[in-house]
Amino acid sequence: MGNLVDSNSDLSPYRPLDAVYEAISTHSKRDDMVLHAIGQSVEGRPIYAVQIKGTSEPRGAVLVCANIHGVEFIAVEVALGLLQRAAEGCSRLKMLLETVDIWVIPTLNPDAYDRTWQQHGRGVLAELRTNANGVDLNRNFPRPSDAKTTWLTFGGWRLGSEDPANPFYRGASALSEPETRTLADLHDRVDFIASANLHSTMGTLIQPRVLSRSVYKQYGRLVNAFRRGQTRWRYKRMANMWFDRFTGEQEDFQHHCHNTWALCVEHYPVWVKLGRFWPMTPLFWRFNPRDPAPYIESDSDGILSYFECALAMPRPNDVPHHKAIVFPGT
Numbered sequence: 001m002g003n004l005v006d007s008n009s010d011l012s013p014y015r016p017l018d019a020v021y022e023a024i025s026t027h028s029k030r031d032d033m034v035l036h037a038i039g040q041s042v043e044g045r046p047i048y049a050v051q052i053k054g055t056s057e058p059r060g061a062v063l064v065c066a067n068i069h070g071v072e073f074i075a076v077e078v079a080l081g082l083l084q085r086a087a088e089g090c091s092r093l094k095m096l097l098e099t100v101d102i103w104v105i106p107t108l109n110p111d112a113y114d115r116t117w118q119q120h121g122r123g124v125l126a127e128l129r130t131n132a133n134g135v136d137l138n139r140n141f142p143r144p145s146d147a148k149t150t151w152l153t154f155g156g157w158r159l160g161s162e163d164p165a166n167p168f169y170r171g172a173s174a175l176s177e178p179e180t181r182t183l184a185d186l187h188d189r190v191d192f193i194a195s196a197n198l199h200s201t202m203g204t205l206i207q208p209r210v211l212s213r214s215v216y217k218q219y220g221r222l223v224n225a226f227r228r229g230q231t232r233w234r235y236k237r238m239a240n241m242w243f244d245r246f247t248g249e250q251e252d253f254q255h256h257c258h259n260t261w262a263l264c265v266e267h268y269p270v271w272v273k274l275g276r277f278w279p280m281t282p283l284f285w286r287f288n289p290r291d292p293a294p295y296i297e298s299d300s301d302g303i304l305s306y307f308e309c310a311l312a313m314p315r316p317n318d319v320p321h322h323k324a325i326v327f328p329g330t
Ligand SMILES: [Zn+2]
Pocket: 068, 069, 072, 198, 199, 200, 201
């Protein structure tokens, strides 16, 4: 591992996949944490979830799921930062743990994480974002059978693409990939009340597509709670009841198939350090801040505030006037 670190010191202070696994394993030795090997990637790398056990019975569960897109290393650091907080006895975390277990998946896409590291963070989006089959895992979740495609394509951005060369390629069929099936299996076993899905690099908070105004409003409350919790950058809500589409994203699946409040968190806002968008900048540094520490701190506070707010709410299907959407095959 020492050699790996040396040969990639240009990605410092980020760490190679081995060191991510090592951090997971170190935390899991604590009495209040349980390590679950929940699945494997296309290339056979393990996918881990760490369960931080709550202190009362019975209790629910919330989920932090990071790095579905390989190049987005900052998401892994925020997820590991939450485990670190738990280890340090953070009082807000302790309060949450009185009613729920907190599950943390530091990387759902270890193949692309490792590929990004091996390539020194250089490459095109289609290589560093997708899994080993070239699939954008965040477009590989089920969609309702009547999901419409739209003229708003933007090369697949936010919508998914049928083209295997596109960085937003959605795969041969829903849940065709072992990584997305791993998450779906975990949802079958554990009833998550809320999920925070960690990404980069927009500075936005993206909610699922919902059809009822009452549920849409609840998401407004959740987003505001997140923003109020943030001590530095306040991220922007990205939602539109009329123009959004079902594109096979994780949040839509979690909300509509598993009755889970779900937010996509895009760390490292575009408006910070605009110089990173120069064509010469390696892809890695467009997605990851040179100093992750302030994001780990500010965005962890946002995540905790979001969870606190979600736990004080009814579940999505219990919100008055909610409209159910049927996803086939789930
Ligand atoms: Zn992402």
